[in-house]
Amino acid sequence: MEDANVRDSTGYRSADRRLSTLGRHLGALSPSSAASRLPPMASENPTGTIAPSPTAGFYGGSVFAHVVQAPEDPILGVTVAYNKDPSPVKVNLGVGAYRTEEGKPLVLNVVRRAEQMLVNDPSRVKEYLPITGLAEFNKLSAKLIFGSDSPAIQENRVATVQCLSGTGSLRVGTEFLARHYRERTIYIPQPTWGNHPKVFTLGGLSVKTYRYYDPVTRGLNIQGLLEDLSSAPSGAIVLLHACAHNPTGVDPTLDQWEQIRKLMRSKGLLPFFDSAYQGFASGSLDADAQSVRMFVADGGECLMAQSYAKNMGLYGERVGALSIVCRSADVAVRVESQLKLVIRPMYSNPPIHGASIVAAILKDRALFHEWTVELKAMADRIISMRQMLFDALRARGTPGDWSHIIKQIGMFTFTGLNSEQVAFMTKEYHIYMTSDGRISMAGLSSKTVPHLADAIHAAVTRTN
Numbered sequence: 264m265e266d267a268n269v270r271d272s273t274g275y276r277s278a279d280r281r282l283s284t285l286g287r288h289l290g291a292l293s294p295s296s297a298a299s300r301l302p303p304m305a306s307e308n309p310t311g312t313i314a315p316s317p318t319a320g321f322y323g324g325s326v327f328a329h330v331v332q333a334p335e336d337p338i339l340g341v342t343v344a345y346n347k348d349p350s351p352v353k354v355n356l357g358v359g360a361y362r363t364e365e366g367k368p369l370v371l372n373v374v375r376r377a378e379q380m381l382v383n384d385p386s387r388v389k390e391y392l393p394i395t396g397l398a399e400f401n402k403l404s405a406k407l408i409f410g411s412d413s414p415a416i417q418e419n420r421v422a423t424v425q426c427l428s429g430t431g432s433l434r435v436g437t438e439f440l441a442r443h444y445r446e447r448t449i450y451i452p453q454p455t456w457g458n459h460p461k462v463f464t465l466g467g468l469s470v471k472t473y474r475y476y477d478p479v480t481r482g483l484n485i486q487g488l489l490e491d492l493s494s495a496p497s498g499a500i501v502l503l504h505a506c507a508h509n510p511t512g513v514d515p516t517l518d519q520w521e522q523i524r525k526l527m528r529s530k531g532l533l534p535f536f537d538s539a540y541q542g543f544a545s546g547s548l549d550a551d552a553q554s555v556r557m558f559v560a561d562g563g564e565c566l567m568a569q570s571y572a573k574n575m576g577l578y579g580e581r582v583g584a585l586s587i588v589c590r591s592a593d594v595a596v597r598v599e600s601q602l603k604l605v606i607r608p609m610y611s612n613p614p615i616h617g618a619s620i621v622a623a624i625l626k627d628r629a630l631f632h633e634w635t636v637e638l639k640a641m642a643d644r645i646i647s648m649r650q651m652l653f654d655a656l657r658a659r660g661t662p663g664d665w666s667h668i669i670k671q672i673g674m675f676t677f678t679g680l681n682s683e684q685v686a687f688m689t690k691e692y693h694i695y696m697t698s699d700g701r702i703s704m705a706g707l708s709s710k711t712v713p714h715l716a717d718a719i720h721a722a723v724t725r726t727n
């Protein structure tokens with residue numbers, strides 16, 4: 264016989280379980296008559312068991328019973344699948360997160376040093392930051408992307424608020440635009456980071472695409488891009504990847520940027536820059552900010568979402584900034600006041616730790632220098648992985664022109680592999696990557712390149 268007082272793994276007494284089943288069957292009975300069959304309330308219950316309350320949705324099952332299982336995120340879900348795979352040869356080339364040659368996550372030395380300084384400083388407290396975040400961090404972030412000699416900064420025309428990394432900055436900027444900007448359409452490149460359309464749509468904008476990548480040349484479709492932006496309505500918002508376009512690894516040349524800028528300014532299109540990889544494209548922070556600086560130099564307005572996830576390796580600290588470059592200082596003041604109204608009911612104010620690390624590094628000459636050296640080393644390791652993979656495919660005689668692997672820049676290679684080939688590589692070789700054929704070069708090491716090259720070779724040469 265089952266002991267009515269024995270609890271199962273959830274601590275639920277078997278008698279309670281039977282009663283709850285009975286309760287469901289008695290759904291037609293009035294709550295009062297059913298309640299008389301319930302176990303005693305906690306107050307009169309010597310075992311201290313909290314009995315289900317007749318007012319707690321006990322009779323009809325879960326009020327969320329209709330909720331359907333959502334699919335995993337197309338990028339972060341790759342890591343979920345990878346973690347479940349017991350294979351010793353598995354490789355995660357999904358999420359854009361830097362790994363060392365040993366395949367380990369990297370905390371930059373300069374970040375460790377800055378953190379140590381913060382921990383050793385007893386004057387540091389854990390008070391709430393203002394709604395707009397750490398003022399020093401905001402100033403330094405604007406300087407980092409726009410340049411310390413930027414006229415927009417000198418003229419106090421930039422409103423900067425600390426946000427939850429790049430994603431949070433994009434979201435706050437979107438909600439601001441949805442409330443205060445006359446045009447509600449944002450044009451995003453085709454393809455783009457998978458989260459962009461979701462952030463913009465949920466933030467209140469409607470999303471259209473412009474041509475960007477040409478799968479035949481595996482380069483920029485500059486003609487298509489210019490045509491699509493020419494036919495966008497005047498005033499429309501245009502999302503631009505500041506550098507190291509995700510997922511294609513294809514950026515406009517400076518001449519092409521100039522063409523884009525001229526067209527956008529002549530049509531009054533509003534640039535919304537996403538800068539998630541400053542320093543990762545070329546290894547130089549200034550070179551990677553050139554596109555943005557061209558747009559700011561003409562005196563026009565723009566939005567900028569900055570992330571320190573990749574270039575400082577602060578992924579989980581969620582550090583970023585939204586800057587809105589305005590025509591005049593008084594507009595910037597009013598814009599900032601409205602950004603506060605977006606942020607306060609969303610998450611009140613941002614976290615202090617990550618922004619303090621960034622500020623400590625950006626304001627100290629020696630730490631800043633140390634950061635640029637470490638950043639360059641990360642960028643260089645990625646570039647060497649490109650060469651190694653390219654050579655490995657050539658050595659195997661893998662059909663196709665793989666030169667795009669060494670031409671593309673930034674964290675990713677857009678291989679051109681289709682979703683079936685990706686599924687095959689995951690199943691047979693335990694290689695995890697997004698189904699659009701993007702691989703995170705930072706996830707590779709000289710030990711895993713041969714395995715990846717074997718997998719690609721098998722995927723493109725198999726006949727069934």
Ligand code: KET
Binds near residue numbers: 430570
């Ligand atoms: N913009 C782009 C272009 C981008 O690739 C990412 C992240 C972000 C913004 C947001 O990063 P945040 O961590 O919020 O600062 N991309 C990688 C990670 C992810 O999907 O969340 C990725 O593409 O793998």
